[in-house]
Amino acid sequence: MNEREILEFIAVLLILLGSILSVISAYGIVRFPDVYTRSHAATKSSTLSVLLTLSGAFFYFWISESFFSVRILLGILFVFITAPVAGHLIIRAAYRSKVKLSEITIEDELHEVLHEEDKEFIHKDVLEKEDREKILRNEDKQK
Amino acid sequence: MAFQIVINLIIAFMWMFLNESYSAPGFIGGYLLGILLLFLLSKFIPGTFYLKKFFKIISLILLFIKELISSNIDIVKLVYTPNPEVEPGIFALPIEVKSNWEITLLANLISLTPGTLSIAVSNDNKQLFIHAMDIDDIEESISSIKNTFEKAIMEVTR
Numbered sequence: 001m002n003e004r005e006i007l008e009f010i011a012v013l014l015i016l017l018g019s020i021l022s023v024i025s026a027y028g029i030v031r032f033p034d035v036y037t038r039s040h041a042a043t044k045s046s047t048l049s050v051l052l053t054l055s056g057a058f059f060y061f062w063i064s065e066s067f068f069s070v071r072i073l074l075g076i077l078f079v080f081i082t083a084p085v086a087g088h089l090i091i092r093a094a095y096r097s098k099v100k101l102s103e104i105t106i107e108d109e110l111h112e113v114l115h116e117e118d119k120e121f122i123h124k125d126v127l128e129k130e131d132r133e134k135i136l137r138n139e140d141k142q143k
Numbered sequence: 144m145a146f147q148i149v150i151n152l153i154i155a156f157m158w159m160f161l162n163e164s165y166s167a168p169g170f171i172g173g174y175l176l177g178i179l180l181l182f183l184l185s186k187f188i189p190g191t192f193y194l195k196k197f198f199k200i201i202s203l204i205l206l207f208i209k210e211l212i213s214s215n216i217d218i219v220k221l222v223y224t225p226n227p228e229v230e231p232g233i234f235a236l237p238i239e240v241k242s243n244w245e246i247t248l249l250a251n252l253i254s255l256t257p258g259t260l261s262i263a264v265s266n267d268n269k270q271l272f273i274h275a276m277d278i279d280d281i282e283e284s285i286s287s288i289k290n291t292f293e294k295a296i297m298e299v300t301r
Contacts, residue, residue: 021215028222036274037231040260041218047255048215084254091274092263101231 007063014056021049034101035094043087050079147193151177196299203295207252214257221276232278233262236271236289245296246271252292 028041058072151174158173159165178194185192221227240246246268250261258276265272 021219024219024222028218031222034231036260036262037229037276040258040274040276041222043254043260044211044214045218048211051211081251084251087254088250088261091260095262101233 004063008060011056011059011063014052014059018049018052018054018056021045021052025049035099036091036101039087039091039094043083047079047083050083051076054079144190144193144196147181147188147190150188151181151193153177154180199295199299203299206292206295207255210252210256214255217257229277230279231274231276233272233274234278235265236273236286237269238271239293240296240300241268242300243268245300248296249292252296253289256292 022045025041025045028045029038032038032041054072054076058069058076061067061069061072154177155170155173158176159169162169162173181188182192182194221229238246238249240249246264250264250271253259253261253271253273260274261271262274263272264270
């Protein structure tokens with residue numbers, strides 16, 4: 001009985017740690033200056049907090065009711081895989097829609113690379129338009 | 144690697160048929176025997192012995208978890224300093240890994256390490272653009288961490 005209580009205490013401690021971390025990550029989202037630094041706080045700490053809470057719940061049910069929940073393990077796996085991808089996509093979308101960065105030091109080639117891409121894209125678009133117009137004119141002539 | 148696992152499963156089933164005991168312990172005994180046979184015959188089977196790769200995958204997962212915890216400690220420190228003097232920035236990291244699978248894994252690892260977040264992959268798959276929390280003092284050490292990650296990933300996939 002005593003051993004069981006100690007193990008239950010560990011599970012409860014894991015859940016408490018997870019909730020504290022999620023509070024800290026929410027606080028970080030409020031405090032940091034721009035989207036990019038905010039998503040630093042959002043992706044990392046919230047991932048770990050969810051993982052800790054889920055594993056705490058897993059241990060608790062395993063010990064107190066001897067119920068081995070595979071679903072919680074799968075949930076841990078899925079969160080672990082998808083959270084960094086979500087952070088990457090949000091920050092990438094923010095950069096593509098030209099959200100400004102705060103006091104930046106080095107904005108390396110990404111800006112230039114994207115700029116060049118835009119230029120090429122516009123250029124291509126214009127060319128296609130001209131081609132289309134030419135084709136239309138030719139058709140008119142043929143008629 | 145998949146070929147060796149299939150061979151190992153076949154040996155385990157053969158062991159079960161030879162013993163005429165169709166139970167989990169019989170299967171495990173056959174599987175262990177198959178590991179021994181594959182280890183002895185690893186010179187004649189193409190590819191490296193697959194348990195080596197298995198242990199490398201496990202060490203990669205452990206590295207993932209360790210980095211996740213240390214990055215969280217960093218974030219907690221940053222949140223609780225009154226006026227954090229950070230200088231965020233974006234830098235390009237040339238990468239050696241080629242296939243899409245490896246690049247995805249590397250980007251995810253970088254997103255979960257202290258002070259870095261991957262923003263974009265260049266069109267020719269040769270550069271990774273990374274947003275760093277504090278670009279001055281970390282860039283050197285970060286590139287060394289990247290080297291360890293890239294090495295670990297390459298050891299798993301090649």
